[in-house]
Amino acid sequence: MFEPLYLYIENYSSLTLTQPEKELISHTFKLKRLRKKQYYLQEGDISKYIGFLIKGAMRMYSVDHKGHEHIIRFGVENWWMGDYESYNMNTPSRYNIDAVEDSELLAISGHQMQELMAKIPAVNAMIKLLDRRSNIAVQNRVHAAISLTAEERYQNLQETYPAFLQRFPQNMIASYLGISPETLSRIRKHSMMSKKAI
Amino acid sequence: MFEPLYLYIENYSSLTLTQPEKELISHTFKLKRLRKKQYYLQEGDISKYIGFLIKGAMRMYSVDHKGHEHIIRFGVENWWMGDYESYNMNTPSRYNIDAVEDSELLAISGHQMQELMAKIPAVNAMIKLLDRRSNIAVQNRVHAAISLTAEERYQNLQETYPAFLQRFPQNMIASYLGISPETLSRIRKHSMMSKKAI
DNA sequence: GAGCATGCTTGATAAATGTCAAGCTCATTA
DNA sequence: TAATGAGCTTGACATTTATCAAGCATGCTC
Numbered sequence: 001m002f003e004p005l006y007l008y009i010e011n012y013s014s015l016t017l018t019q020p021e022k023e024l025i026s027h028t029f030k031l032k033r034l035r036k037k038q039y040y041l042q043e044g045d046i047s048k049y050i051g052f053l054i055k056g057a058m059r060m061y062s063v064d065h066k067g068h069e070h071i072i073r074f075g076v077e078n079w080w081m082g083d084y085e086s087y088n089m090n091t092p093s094r095y096n097i098d099a100v101e102d103s104e105l106l107a108i109s110g111h112q113m114q115e116l117m118a119k120i121p122a123v124n125a126m127i128k129l130l131d132r133r134s135n136i137a138v139q140n141r142v143h144a145a146i147s148l149t150a151e152e153r154y155q156n157l158q159e160t161y162p163a164f165l166q167r168f169p170q171n172m173i174a175s176y177l178g179i180s181p182e183t184l185s186r187i188r189k190h191s192m193m194s195k196k197a198i
Numbered sequence: 199m200f201e202p203l204y205l206y207i208e209n210y211s212s213l214t215l216t217q218p219e220k221e222l223i224s225h226t227f228k229l230k231r232l233r234k235k236q237y238y239l240q241e242g243d244i245s246k247y248i249g250f251l252i253k254g255a256m257r258m259y260s261v262d263h264k265g266h267e268h269i270i271r272f273g274v275e276n277w278w279m280g281d282y283e284s285y286n287m288n289t290p291s292r293y294n295i296d297a298v299e300d301s302e303l304l305a306i307s308g309h310q311m312q313e314l315m316a317k318i319p320a321v322n323a324m325i326k327l328l329d330r331r332s333n334i335a336v337q338n339r340v341h342a343a344i345s346l347t348a349e350e351r352y353q354n355l356q357e358t359y360p361a362f363l364q365r366f367p368q369n370m371i372a373s374y375l376g377i378s379p380e381t382l383s384r385i386r387k388h389s390m391m392s393k394k395a396i
Numbered sequence: 397g398a399g400c401a402t403g404c405t406t407g408a409t410a411a412a413t414g415t416c417a418a419g420c421t422c423a424t425t426a
Numbered sequence: 427t428a429a430t431g432a433g434c435t436t437g438a439c440a441t442t443t444a445t446c447a448a449g450c451a452t453g454c455t456c
Binding site: 064072094131135136139140143146147177 | 262292333339
């Protein structure tokens, strides 16, 4: 059950975990199972735990005053889920996180994570690199959001995270791109027609 | 000249710098002066240095196929400037960075930064926290970009970084928000009129 | 198998935003 | 001082995207 996490840490840190380190990890993280549509975090709660997804698919989103959902982040196997802002600042979250498929994640509190980082160099290095990579990824999303048209953003997503398109329903993809489901439907129709033309 | 940087590191790390540490820092960072409109980085270059702004104002932006500029990030005193993606991955940058006012920054290479982080705990802690904060800030920007209207994004900027509105010309603010200068002008007119009405 | 919910598509129309062109103000410079 | 250019505003119009409403599959539940 913890194998994917060990591998992930070793990959991201370029270090090897010792047996005692693995045991410490397996005793610290707790397995959490979620049914499809079940909440992992609700708006207003504090994100005390952050989770490493070992199975399933999840999303983090806000709900605006009109009741529309806006997806900030998707997660599938080997991704971390949680509201970093709430988790790090100990503030109530503006977001909801729920399971899009039946999911399993390994959860750890902020306090426990600090301990693991202090005790296990590989975990420390992994988090450092993760923060860095995440920064880059989010910045690229900002770039896409402010400089590309809806159609270009869709193509960009196709190139960057093709797996999402298979995994999440179209209305969620639209929400992730910041457009309405109708517009996404029309964009797809349009781009299929231009492919045929070639 | 290095005082602001020492203070910044001490603040972000909650640690105090020793005299030898300060000397190491002052011998590692190099002062770089930029005239208004001068480039710090041009598209296609690799961002070898990252700079801590001690004076002035700068921006990082991309230019699209129509020649339009899209501002990804602003920087003023006590902000870091550089393309993190290019800096960390050693890849050519898609962005330009230039000075909006005459500016001075303290520059350091990625390699030198690794060394400082290894030798000075405060620098290590500072970078860790900076990466974390930056993640949160960029994620909030994604949230704004996909879920708010142009007018709401402007109000959000007013609340989050009011200093930017004083410091950067309106057409750059528009570019940062992902809207045309004309639209921003109309939004401002509109929100001034509703203020008067109150 | 009937009924029902969910997700996707399509059309008609409305609202938001972009584009183009012109004019105005202000600071800078020749 | 005149001239220039940069930045901001405004109007007319075009384009993009959202909204609302309807219909159609598909799969699930009783």
